[in-house]
Amino acid sequence: MRAIIVAAGASLFTLGSLVWPSTAVADYEVCNKTDTDVYVAYGFINPAGGGWATKGWRRVDANGECELLVKSGWTSDPHHYWAYAEEVGGGRVWSGESPFCTTNNSFGIVGPQNADNWCANRGYQTRYFFHVEAPDGNWRTNLTTSDGGQPIDDNP
Secondary structure, three states, rough: EEEEEEEEEEEEEEEEEEEEOOOOOOEEEEEEEOOOOOOEEEEEEOOOEEEEEEEEEEOOOOOEEEEEEEEEHHHOOOOOOEEEEEEEEOOOEEOOOEEEEEEOOOEEEEEEOOOOHHHHHOOOEEEEEEEEEEOOOOOEEEEEEEEOOEEEOOOO
């Protein structure tokens, strides 16, 4: 079990990640363990030669619902994913330090999104995604709320 506690504005949340038993594929999903629906944007390395790919917004219903975000065949690096989430209607935000391009509407963006001004120069917004390392097999991030703490990695 891997858990990361990350501060998000005034709220805090836990990103608990579990490895599924099979290592034949490496799909990535997000589960919403809160009591409020969330929208998720996500990023991955695009094997089609475009560098990065970001997509959004996927609605993930509250109370344990999960959404498959990236199938292993969509990325050339199934061990690294990035995600950003917001509560529907505003409020809690799950973010990190990795800049990616987004819009306020549904989007799919391909290109070198973390280069200086790349997003703004193309009319996109920059949001900061959290990085997810998936060492083996399928990976799941659980969006939850928690009390206290700075970003830490509980998996030594």
